Amino acid sequence: MNFKAHVIMHSTPEALDLARIQFAFTVSFHIVFPALSIGLASFIAVLEGAWLKTGKPVYKELCLFWSKVFAVAFGMGVVSGVVMAYEFGTNWGGFSSFAGPVTGPLLAYEVMTAFFLEAGFLGIMLFGWNKVGPKAHFGATLMVAIGTLISTFWILASNSWMQTPQGFRIEGDHVVPVDWFAIIFNPSFPYRLAHMAIAAFIVAALVVAATGAWHLLKGRRDPAIKKMFSMSLWLLLALTPIQALVGDAHGLNTREHQPAKIAAIEGIWETEKGGTALNLFGIPDMDAETTKYAVSIPHLGSLILTHSWDGEIRGLKEFPKQDRPNSTLVFWSFRVMAGLGVLMIVMSVAAWWLHRRRKLFDARWFHRFALAMGPTGFITLLAGWVTTEAGRQPWVVYGVMRTADAVSPVTAQQVGVSLLAFVIVYTIVFGTGIYYLLKLLRHGPALPGSHTHTPESTSDGSARRPLSLPQQSIEGA
Numbered sequence: 001m002n003f004k005a006h007v008i009m010h011s012t013p014e015a016l017d018l019a020r021i022q023f024a025f026t027v028s029f030h031i032v033f034p035a036l037s038i039g040l041a042s043f044i045a046v047l048e049g050a051w052l053k054t055g056k057p058v059y060k061e062l063c064l065f066w067s068k069v070f071a072v073a074f075g076m077g078v079v080s081g082v083v084m085a086y087e088f089g090t091n092w093g094g095f096s097s098f099a100g101p102v103t104g105p106l107l108a109y110e111v112m113t114a115f116f117l118e119a120g121f122l123g124i125m126l127f128g129w130n131k132v133g134p135k136a137h138f139g140a141t142l143m144v145a146i147g148t149l150i151s152t153f154w155i156l157a158s159n160s161w162m163q164t165p166q167g168f169r170i171e172g173d174h175v176v177p178v179d180w181f182a183i184i185f186n187p188s189f190p191y192r193l194a195h196m197a198i199a200a201f202i203v204a205a206l207v208v209a210a211t212g213a214w215h216l217l218k219g220r221r222d223p224a225i226k227k228m229f230s231m232s233l234w235l236l237l238a239l240t241p242i243q244a245l246v247g248d249a250h251g252l253n254t255r256e257h258q259p260a261k262i263a264a265i266e267g268i269w270e271t272e273k274g275g276t277a278l279n280l281f282g283i284p285d286m287d288a289e290t291t292k293y294a295v296s297i298p299h300l301g302s303l304i305l306t307h308s309w310d311g312e313i314r315g316l317k318e319f320p321k322q323d324r325p326n327s328t329l330v331f332w333s334f335r336v337m338a339g340l341g342v343l344m345i346v347m348s349v350a351a352w353w354l355h356r357r358r359k360l361f362d363a364r365w366f367h368r369f370a371l372a373m374g375p376t377g378f379i380t381l382l383a384g385w386v387t388t389e390a391g392r393q394p395w396v397v398y399g400v401m402r403t404a405d406a407v408s409p410v411t412a413q414q415v416g417v418s419l420l421a422f423v424i425v426y427t428i429v430f431g432t433g434i435y436y437l438l439k440l441l442r443h444g445p446a447l448p449g450s451h452t453h454t455p456e457s458t459s460d461g462s463a464r465r466p467l468s469l470p471q472q473s474i475e476g477a
Contacts (some may be wrong), residue, residue, distance in 0.1 A: 004147075008404055009257055012411065012412055013404075013405065014412035015410050015411055015412040015414070015415050016403070016404055016407050018346050018412055018415040018416050018419055019091040019092070019407050019410070019415050019418060020403070021409075022087070022091065022415060022419040022422060023084070023087055023091065023092075024386075024389075024416065025422060025426075026080065026084055026087065026319050026422060026426070027055055027084060027385075028382055028385075029080050029383060029430055030077065030080035030081050030083075030084060031381065031382070032203075032378045032381065032382070033073045033074070033076045033077030033080060034077040034081070034148070034152075034200075035199065035200040035203045035204075035377075035378070036038065036069075036070075036073045036077075036152070036200075036203055036204055036207060036318075037070055037073045037074045037077055037148060038148040038149065038151075038152060038197070038200035038201075038204070039200045039201045039202070039203055039204020039205065039207075040066055040069060040073065040207075041067060041070060041141075041144050041145040041147075041148045042145045042148075042149075042204075042206055043139060043205075043208065043231075044063055044066050044067055044070060044125075044145070045138075045141045045142050045144075045145040046231075047059050047060075047062050047063040047066070048063045048137070048138050049138060050059075051063060052135070052138055057221045058102045058224050058227055061220065061224050061226075061268055061445045061446050062224055062227065062228055062445055064445075064446075065224075065444070065445040065446070066208075066228075066456050067125065067126055068440055069437060069441065070127055070384040071122075072124070072433060072436060072437055072440065073437065074118075076430060076433045079429075079449070080426075083142075083422075084106075084194065085371050087104040089173070089406060089408075090410070090418070091258045091407060091408050091410060091415060092396075092407060092408060092463050093403070093407075093408035093409070094401075094405055094406040094407060094408060095396055095397075095406035095407075097173065097174060098173060098174050098175060098397075098405075098406070099162070099175055099396075099397055099401065100174065101174055101175055101176060101177055102161060102175055103158050103161070103162075103181055105156075105177075106154055106157055106158040106183075106184070107154070107158060107160070109154050110150075110154035110155060110158075113147075113150050114147045114148070114150035114151035114153075114154065114156070115147070115151065117143055117144075117146065117147035117150065118143075118144050118147035118148065120143070120153070121141075121143040122144055122146070124136075124137060124140035125137070125140045125144050127234055128140060131190060147476065148474075149197065152193065152196060152197055152200070153193060156189060156192050156193045156196055157183075157184045157185075157186075157189055158195075160186050160188045160189040160192045160193070161183055161184075161186050161189075161397075162392070162396065162397050162398065162400055163186075163188050163192070163257075163258065163388070163392055164186045164187040164188040164189075164257045164258070164398065165397050165398060165399070165400055166179075166182050166183065166186050166187070167179035167180065167181070167182030167183035167186070170400075175400075182381055186254060187256075187257050188250075188253055188254070188257060191246065191249055191250035191253050192250065194246045195247060195250050195384075196242070198239055198242060198243045198246060199243065199377075199380070199381055199384065200385075201235065201239055202236065202239055202243060202344065202377055202380075203377035203378060203381055204377075205232040205233075205235045205236045205239070205377075206232070206236070206332045206344070206373055206374055206375075206376060206377040207374055207377065207414060207441075208228050208231070208232035209229060209232040209233055209236065209370045209373070209374070210370055210371050210372075210373065210374025210375075211228070211374075211441045211444065212225050212226075212228050212229030212232065212370070213229065213366075213367040213368070213369075213370035213371040213374075214371055214441070214442065214444075215444050216229065216361060216367045217364065217367050217368065217371065220363065220444070220465055222447065223445065224444075224445040224446070225445070226361055227339045227371075228445070229361070230360065233348065233352075233355075233360075233370075236344060236347065236348040236351070237348040237349070237351065237352055240341065240344045240348050241345060243341065244341065244345065247338075247341070248304070249306060251304070252305070252307070253305075255306070255313070255423055257280075257398075258321060258391070258392070258398060259313075259314045259319075260316065260324060260325060261325055261330070261378055261388075261391035261392065262305065262312075262313065262314075263313065263314055263315055263316045263318075263319070263327075264284075264303070264316060264324065264325040264326070264327040264330050264331065264336045264391055265327075265330050265331060265387065265391060265412070266278065266279055266301060266313065266331070267279045267282050267284040267291035267294065267327055267331045268291075268301070268313055268314075268316065268380070269289050269290055269291065269315045269316050270315040270317060271312060271313070271314050271315040271317075271469050272312070272313070272315075272320060272345075273312065274310050275298065275299040275301075275302045275309060275310040275311070276299070276301035276302045276305070276306075276311065276312065277296040277297060277298045277299065277300065277301050277315040278297050278300035278301035278304060279294045279295070279296050279301075279331075280295045280296065280297065280393075281294070281295045281335075282294035282295065282296075282331070283328065284327035284331050285328070285329045286324070286326065286327060286328060289316070289317060291327075291331075293380045301313055308381065322394065323394065325390060325391045325392070325393045325394075326393065329386065329390050330386070330387050330390050330391045333383045333384075333386040333387045333390070334383070335381065336380070336383040337380050337383040337384045337387060340376045340379060340380045340383075341380060343373065343376065344373065344376065344377075345379075347369060347370065347373055350366060350369070351366070351370075354366055371414055420447040456458045
């Protein structure tokens with residue numbers, strides 16, 4: 001199926017490119033904050049549960065500290081997410097009109113279930129320590145953590161339907177839902193949901209590990225630093241190999257439903273009979289229809305992508321030029337994601353080896369390694385989204401609606417001005433927010449023996465504003 005949008009005034013190719021750049025810019029800023037808050041919400045719930053079970057104050061100290069970080073990340077995620085909702089109307093009116101009957105309800109379900117759940121219990125989680133009992137507070141923390149995962153469910157359901165659409169029919173100039181179960185649980189959804197959820201936990205674990213490494217390098221050896229450093233590394237040891245397996249299954253699913261994307265990711269132009277080589281490195285040339293300077297390993301592509309020695313992978317030349325993704329872009333974005341993923345596994349195994357030798361908290365070389373790996377979770381996350389979204393092109397709803405037909409009838413000047421405004425505002429607002437987050441992380445959990453206030457209490461008994469506690473703590477430090 002292929003839908004051709006009809007509008008009164010078509011946008012120019014320049015406007016389309018600028019609209020795509022603008023959405024890529026805003027969504028890239030947005031995704032890093034929810035990913036961090038999804039992972040931290042579950043981490044905080046585990047910490048609070050451990051405190052209730054053991055009574056050890058170190059868990060509550062960590063819970064209070066990471067709740068501050070979560071609050072800032074959650075707030076910036078909400079603000080950056082609102083902007084994208086407006087972009088659907090301003091820049092992507094064709095898509096909203098055509099696919100709105102499917103994507104609109106899915107996003108509404110996310111607001112009605114996840115966002116209301118998070119918003120309803122977030123205040124208790126952050127400021128209810130002295131207002132409700134410990135078990136009730138833990139329940140609120142669990143609700144926030146569950147809410148972040150429910151949000152992931154609905155957002156990935158909507159995006160996955162755009163990748164592998166089913167359960168609908170086309171009437172006139174828009175889709176009509178026929179089977180909501182088929183729409184939500186479309187062929188790529190389970191793999192993409194698992195991949196994204198695990199990625200969020202890995203992002204948070206790397207930030208926690210890097211924070212612990214920073215304080216270990218600065219000479220802190222108190223229980224809070226050691227505990228969060230150790231917990232994050234154990235989580236990485238468990239999740240990074242699982243993520244590799246989930247990614248492999250996701251690749252098999254993509255080969256079945258989006259073969260052009262796989263060909264572009266691997267830089268494969270010709271369909272090789274009797275086994276496909278894997279291009280480790282190279283420079284795909286879209287005009288020359290070849291991958292220059294390719295370093296290939298025979299049959300490895302078949303082994304990885306089909307799990308057989310002589311499996312066949314369709315080359316990009318089997319698809320019309322207008323239906324090919326940009327191989328140069330996704331070839332390298334995928335390799336950034338995969339390469340950093342291998343480094344994460346190496347880091348986790350090294351941590352296990354140091355733990356066995358009882359040198360985990362003394363190996364400064366490893367602490368520097370863990371600190372350097374802190375941002376790689378975000379880089380890997382963005383590289384993965386570039387791969388999946390750019391690899392879907394030139395379709396906005398794969399095989400159904402082209403991206404060129406989804407854009408609103410806007411001019412390049414209109415989109416360019418708004419893009420410039422976004423760049424300026426985002427740099428100021430989110431640059432300040434990121435700076436504030438780094439200050440929080442640099443300050444770290446409360447030192448042993450120091451008096452730790454709960455978020456709603458002060459020495460004079462007055463109530464604090466939501467963001468005043470982290471600020472006072474930093475300034476006091």
